[in-house]
Amino acid sequence: MSTTSTTLMLVAVFGASTVEMVEALTIVVAAGVTRGWRSALEGAAAAVLVLALVVGVVGVPLIRYVPLSALRIVVGALLLVLGMSWLRKAILRASGHKELHDEEAIFSEETTGLRQNHPAPARRRDGVGFTVAFKGVLLEGVEVVLIVISLGASDHRLGPAAAAAGAAAVVVAGVGALVTRQLSEVPENTIKMVVGVALTSFGLFWVGEGAGVHWPGSDLAIPVFIGVFSMTSLVAVSWLRRLPGAETTGTEESPRSSGAVAPDDGAPNVVEREGDPVVES
């Protein structure tokens, strides 16, 4: 694999991890503010450990024991499903057909829910804060783990892929510590669209390679796919914006500041699973 495609792979992992970590950080900050920072940070750290363990336990045997062509087909298919789904969501949000992800609204909802719970103990560990932070980081991190394992294993670069995800976690945590609640300023939908294009491009490339299709220019096909799918996304956004039902604001502004109205397209951003609020990415 060339330096270009390895760099693209690392950028894709970093971007995907950034998006998911911003969402996880919202939940951790909400737990920290309402239930105490010690328990929230311990819960987040425990979840990161579990995720790292999953990467090691699942990723390393995949590289060692699964034939590369089979691995590339499965991984490519997974990346296609994930990448196209992210891209679809980003297109719908950018064209005003789906509500932009509003971290402030999610933060507000999380803190309200947590405050309604029993008060947190003053100095001791708080089980509610720990659990909420643990679950938030674990659920948001699962997609990151899938992306790290998929891209890292198919390219035999699990270490650099995991390092890129770790770097994203450190950057997001650092920025989060500085801005705390200004997470709505992160241009999440733009990052999501870029990462969606990259994941879809890698997915198609690996599916083809695994099936025995030799792309012209080998790895150089990936930047070509990125160009084609980027153009497709931009054209789709422009087209969908003109269709009836589109909100006029399809930009990356905070939905609250832009005045966007919450839509009802059957795909809510915050869903309930087993009684716990789960932020849909």
Add this chain to the structure above:
Amino acid sequence: MSVILRAAGAFGRFWWDFLIGDTPEMFVATLIIVAAAFTLRSVRPAAVIVLPILVVATLVASSYRGRRRPG
């Protein structure tokens, strides 16, 4: 035993949500793309054109399906 069953159920639900969820057309299209890749692997020029077109068609069709309808 119930713990194992619950874990298996959660594992199955995760993969169902991840692969199918509210966009089953993505999963079906991916299966078609994989099948097309195997079918066209010996006809490289066709594969190089058809596979990206399938992805583009899926994206456009699925985004159109997910648009907000007025009223």
